[in-house]
Amino acid sequence: MIYLDHHATTPCDPRVVEAMLPWFTERFGNAGSVEHAMGREAAEAVEAARAEVAALIGAAPSEIIFTSGATESNNLAILGAARFAKGLGDERRRVITLATEHHAVLDPVAALESEGFEPVVLPVQADGLLDPAILAEAMRGPTLLVSIMAVNNEIGVVQDLAGLGRMVKAAGAAFHVDAAQASGRIPFNVSEIPADLVSLSAHKMYGPKGIGALYLRRRPRMRIAPLVAGGGQERGLRSGTIPVPLIVAFGEAARLARAEGPVESLRLRAQAVRLLGLLRAEIPTLQLNGHADRRVSGNLNLTFPEGTAAAILAAAPDLCLSSSSACTSGPDGAVGPSHVLTALGLSADAAQRSLRIGLGRFTSASDIETAAASLAAAARRAAAAARAAAA
Numbered sequence: 440m441i442y443l444d445h446h447a448t449t450p451c452d453p454r455v456v457e458a459m460l461p462w463f464t465e466r467f468g469n470a471g472s473v474e475h476a477m478g479r480e481a482a483e484a485v486e487a488a489r490a491e492v493a494a495l496i497g498a499a500p501s502e503i504i505f506t507s508g509a510t511e512s513n514n515l516a517i518l519g520a521a522r523f524a525k526g527l528g529d530e531r532r533r534v535i536t537l538a539t540e541h542h543a544v545l546d547p548v549a550a551l552e553s554e555g556f557e558p559v560v561l562p563v564q565a566d567g568l569l570d571p572a573i574l575a576e577a578m579r580g581p582t583l584l585v586s587i588m589a590v591n592n593e594i595g596v597v598q599d600l601a602g603l604g605r606m607v608k609a610a611g612a613a614f615h616v617d618a619a620q621a622s623g624r625i626p627f628n629v630s631e632i633p634a635d636l637v638s639l640s641a642h643k644m645y646g647p648k649g650i651g652a653l654y655l656r657r658r659p660r661m662r663i664a665p666l667v668a669g670g671g672q673e674r675g676l677r678s679g680t681i682p683v684p685l686i687v688a689f690g691e692a693a694r695l696a697r698a699e700g701p702v703e704s705l706r707l708r709a710q711a712v713r714l715l716g717l718l719r720a721e722i723p724t725l726q727l728n729g730h731a732d733r734r735v736s737g738n739l740n741l742t743f744p745e746g747t748a749a750a751i752l753a754a755a756p757d758l759c760l761s762s763s764s765a766c767t768s769g770p771d772g773a774v775g776p777s778h779v780l781t782a783l784g785l786s787a788d789a790a791q792r793s794l795r796i797g798l799g800r801f802t803s804a805s806d807i808e809t810a811a812a813s814l815a816a817a818a819r820r821a822a823a824a825a826r827a828a829a830a
Contacts, residue, residue, distance in 0.1 A: 441806045441813075443760040445737065445799035446592050446620060451688070452645040452695060452800065459647065459688035470681045471672065481683045488690025495693040496618070496637060497628035498654050504673045505686055508651035509619035510543040512638035513586075515653055515677065516615045517547045519663030520584050520636065521556055526664065531583040535559045535612075537569060538782040539594075544586050544617055556583075565784050566730040567596035574606060582612040589621035593779040593795050594729030595738025597625060604633040613661060619643050619651075623696030624704065624735050629654060635661040641685070645800060646692030650685035653677075707737035707798050710807050714796070715739055717811035722818055728780060728793060737798035742785065746821025748794045755817035758810055760796050 442450070462484065470485045472478030486500065493500045506512045521534060536548050538560050548558045561573050569587065578585070585607045590597050600616060607614040615636040621627050623644035629637065637654035641647055655661055655676070669678025718741070719725050726742040743751060748762035762777070776790035785793070798807075 441758050441802075441810050443758060443796050443798060443802070443806075443810060445797035445802075446595075446643075446795060447761060447797070448642050448648065449645045449799055450801065451642075451647055452692065454695060455646055455688045455691045458691040459684045462684035462687050466683075468683070470683050471670070481681075485681055485683060485686050488686045488693075491690035491693040491697075492639065492652050493654075495622055495627075495697050496639070496654060497630045498637075499657065502629075502654055502657050504653045504655055504676050505681065505689075506651045506653055506677055507649055508642070509541075509617060509638045509640035510651075511677075512640075512651050512653040513541070513543040513615075513617055514547045515663065515666055516636040516638060517544065517584065517586060518551070518666060519676070520613055520615070520661070521551050521554070523662050523664040524583055525554070525556075529583065531581040531612075533557045533559055533577075533580050533582040534584045534586070535561060535574070535577050535582060536586040537561050537563055537588065539563050539567060539591055539596075539779045540586065540588050541592055541617060541619075544588065548586065563782055566733075567591060567594050567728075567779075567783055568730055568733065569598060569603065571599075571603065571606060574603060578606070578610040578612065582607075582610055584613045584615060586615040586617065589616050589618040589627065590625060590735045591729070591779060592620050593777055594740040594783070595620075595734040596729045597621075597733050597735055600632045600634070608633045620735065623693070623700050624737075626701075629656070636663070641689040641692055644692050644696050647685050647688045650682060650689045652689070703800060704736040707802070710798050710802060710804070711737055711739055711796075713804075714798070714807050714811055715741075717808070718815060721811075721815035726789075728783060728785070737802075739796040740780075740793060741796065742780075742789050742793040743818050744822070745792070746818060746825045747791050749791075750821035750824060751794065751814070751817045754820045755813050757813055758817075760794055762791075762794055 468477030468481040470481040489503050490500045493503045534548050534556050552558050559577050563569050604614050613635045616634040617638045619640040622639050635656045640651040665676045667678050672678050724744045728740040776787040780790040
């Protein structure tokens with residue numbers, strides 16, 4: 440099996456697993472039990488990990504709130520910011536996001552309508568990028584919050600966060616960034632990107648599932664309301680017993696990403712170029728979705744001329760990749776046309792002929808060669824089957 444679905448999840452780096460395991464066994468103390476040595480040891484480990492996560496994005500450790508993952512962080516940021524502002528008597532109700540956002544952003548934004556807010560979902564250009572003029576027009580009305588994804592989880596497009604963020608702040612609105620696909624993959628520093636809130640996820644950067652973080656700017660201070668009531672952990676914003684093993688692992692994953700990310704990015708970019716070249720040699724009309732250059736290393740989102748993505752996947756059982764976001768499959772396992780691709784202007788038929796490829800840390804040069812041959816052969820078989828069915 441060749442794993443090419445690193446936007447869905449990444450394998451836990453063995454070094455991350457090694458750092459995490461002792462905190463499940465001999466170091467099992469509760470970080471809230473600071474009256475004894477084991478509790479204090481756990482609390483110190485949590486703070487060391489918090490410092491590593493903060494360093495990855497240029498933040499202060501006190502600005503990092505641990506959550507269960509980016510979905511919770513997105514909900515805490517969007518719902519928490521909106522409800523806190525409303526509770527203070529802020530009359531602004533407009534909350535802006537993009538049509539290509541993850542559903543973990545689109546759904547809470549939509550849910551705010553029932554609480555008296557005004558959700559605004561902006562279109563993107565055919566390359567997946569937001570036209571700044573569209574954002575400027577949307578912010579002509581009093582705007583409370585703008586949420587823009589750093590790196591799209593399907594097409595890999597990297598938005599101009601610094602420029603867009605400056606526009607948001609000039610309009611007096613709060614700025615939230617879903618950086619789950621960005622942290623550890625592209626340079627991302629909150630001293631350069633004027634974000635008030637940033638969502639992170641460990642399992643997108645070779646850490647474990649079930650742990651994430653929310654960056655909450657302290658200067659100037661960003662205020663949000665908690666979604667969970669309880670013991671008051673994480674500055675009262677995310678109550679619940681702190682999962683020390685997962686947090687330690689997140690810290691190690693962040694440390695590795697900061698140390699190795701730049702070199703890794705160059706290698707993945709070269710591998711993506713190689714894979715695309717091999718595929719286009721066999722399928723010249725293959726279409727690359729999203730901006731050709733402003734995209735994260737290792738991402739290819741491709742529309743094939745014939746045959747559905749499902750048929751291609753069935754014809755290549757040795758490859759692990761997907762036709763859209765792993766988070767948008769239905770309860771029966773069915774996957775509809777990607778809302779990201781249709782937002783780019785692709786027809787439902789073209790979207791159903793599209794595959795997302797995500798290369799990663801452990802993808803080898805031989806994997807690229809083998810995957811290209813297997814995928815091209817599968818595409819030919821799927822195309823032949825489609826022609827036969829149409830005859």
